Amino acid sequence: xxxxxxxxxxRHADVLPEGHYFAPPADxxxxxxxxxxxxxxxxxxxxVAVGGIDVKALAEQFGTPAYFIDEADFRARxxxxxxxxxxxxDVFYAGKAFLSRAVVRWLYEEGLNLDVCSGGELAxxxxxxxxxxxxxxxxxxKSTEEITRAIESGVGxxxxxxxxxxxxxxxxxxxxxxxxxxQIRVTVGVEAHTHEFIATAHEDQKFGIPLADGQAAxxxxxxxxxxxxxxxxxxxxxxxxxxxxxGFEVAAHRVVGLLKDIRDEHGxxxxxxxxxxxxxxxxxxDDDPREPHEIAKALTEIVSRECEAARLRTPRISVEPGRAxxxxxxxTLYEVGTIKPLDGLRTYVSVDGGMSDNIRTAxxxxxxxxxxxxxxxxxxxxLVRVVGKHCESxxxxxxxxxxxxxxAPGDLLAVPATGAYCRSMASNYNHVxxxxxxxxxxxxxxxxxxxxxQEDLLRLDVG
Ligand code: LLP
Numbered sequence: 001x002x003x004x005x006x007x008x009x010x011r012h013a014d015v016l017p018e019g020h021y022f023a024p025p026a027d028x029x030x031x032x033x034x035x036x037x038x039x040x041x042x043x044x045x046x047x048v049a050v051g052g053i054d055v056k057a058l059a060e061q062f063g064t065p066a067y068f069i070d071e072a073d074f075r076a077r078x079x080x081x082x083x084x085x086x087x088x089x090d091v092f093y094a095g096k097a098f099l100s101r102a103v104v105r106w107l108y109e110e111g112l113n114l115d116v117c118s119g120g121e122l123a124x125x126x127x128x129x130x131x132x133x134x135x136x137x138x139x140x141x142k143s144t145e146e147i148t149r150a151i152e153s154g155v156g157x158x159x160x161x162x163x164x165x166x167x168x169x170x171x172x173x174x175x176x177x178x179x180x181x182x183q184i185r186v187t188v189g190v191e192a193h194t195h196e197f198i199a200t201a202h203e204d205q206k207f208g209i210p211l212a213d214g215q216a217a218x219x220x221x222x223x224x225x226x227x228x229x230x231x232x233x234x235x236x237x238x239x240x241x242x243x244x245x246x247g248f249e250v251a252a253h254r255v256v257g258l259l260k261d262i263r264d265e266h267g268x269x270x271x272x273x274x275x276x277x278x279x280x281x282x283x284x285x286d287d288d289p290r291e292p293h294e295i296a297k298a299l300t301e302i303v304s305r306e307c308e309a310a311r312l313r314t315p316r317i318s319v320e321p322g323r324a325x326x327x328x329x330x331x332t333l334y335e336v337g338t339i340k341p342l343d344g345l346r347t348y349v350s351v352d353g354g355m356s357d358n359i360r361t362a363x364x365x366x367x368x369x370x371x372x373x374x375x376x377x378x379x380x381x382x383l384v385r386v387v388g389k390h391c392e393s394x395x396x397x398x399x400x401x402x403x404x405x406x407x408a409p410g411d412l413l414a415v416p417a418t419g420a421y422c423r424s425m426a427s428n429y430n431h432v433x434x435x436x437x438x439x440x441x442x443x444x445x446x447x448x449x450x451x452x453x454q455e456d457l458l459r460l461d462v463g
Contacts, residue, residue, distance in 0.1 A: 028377065028381055035282050037331065039051050062436060067435055068331055071440065093114055100448050108130055151178050161207060171228065182229050190238045190254075232270065236276055257306075279321055283417045327417050334352055355396075356428065357422060358422045360425070361396045369401065372404055379406035
């Protein structure tokens, strides 16, 4: 999809995406369990609750906007991935989706490992108590300091992303008198069916070493000669928000092909392959994501089949889901401010956050759902665009939605499925303060990342 600038801003208000679902839902008060966290539902008085606490009480205690994460749901999804893959495989949660020390502890307790891709994520992982040997360190441009810190702390693997990095990591490991376990990230030439900016395995992009023209084979050849490195496997990540398993099948086929070439050339069977993350979630009722057990079955079957055909021992598989674990477990709670009906077009509903707490709509044209959660309503549906408070017309939270026509300032709206890539991509644009993340579980709510304050902003501004 092209990202050429639209002359009048991102979209004219009267242009709806092709194939847009115009009809309002049968019941505006219904909450589709596909897009809401497990414990979310309406109380007898019509107010939505999560983890046994209603949103009016949550808004009063923690303010808006705020992200509320259903801890029981997070743990259940993490466990479902762990159970689906079983003891013969490893699940590395991708911390970029959302990371905090509480989340690190939940992951540790549920038996997951952790993928980090910067010094900051590594520091959070270690500080949250994740044992270093359960951490994988990623990135296409790791600094010398990051590599040194990762090796010194004893991370279980570093995923090498370029020819230069092979030498750099080997050199740093040797100078620390360590032998670092590494995987080599390859690009398998698959075009994943997703937005251009988040597809990562076609060849013309910055990640990994292409399989094409024997480049990945050459990378393995070089890495095997360096005594600072212990090459444990091959890594592939084909993209994000993917529903179709065929891209993973092609990737697995090509990665096993490389393992076979390595065996034939070097007489070594590498013991591990990592097939990355990228499994899609439901942002709206139209999305139909796959369950972890289906994904685990499909991936393990294809790898075993390919290995059998190549007469290889089946390697240990690992995967790196981020969005599929945390995405559905949280919603963002906003308070309605200005409501502006534009005759013949739609009604603009402004909320007290916006592109600073959810950049995904502006950046990827992402679709979201939205519901009135502080009460029910029998009013007629009205076509709305939920927008933020930023000085930018592209500041859209939900591009097209229906809300009850009696919506009023002070009502609370919630946008579900904001657990992944919302707080982690939040900004201070317009010096708006980043919202807190509150974990709710069994009648208790607890701040796990506090709201930013104006003092926080001014602390960085040294005058
Ligand atoms: N492993 C690697 C090497 C990755 O690069 C990523 C995501 C993942 C795992 C996790 O992917 P997931 O399961 O969460 O899709 N900001 C974008 C997504 C960028 C994903 C980057 N890498 C978005 O908001 O959609």
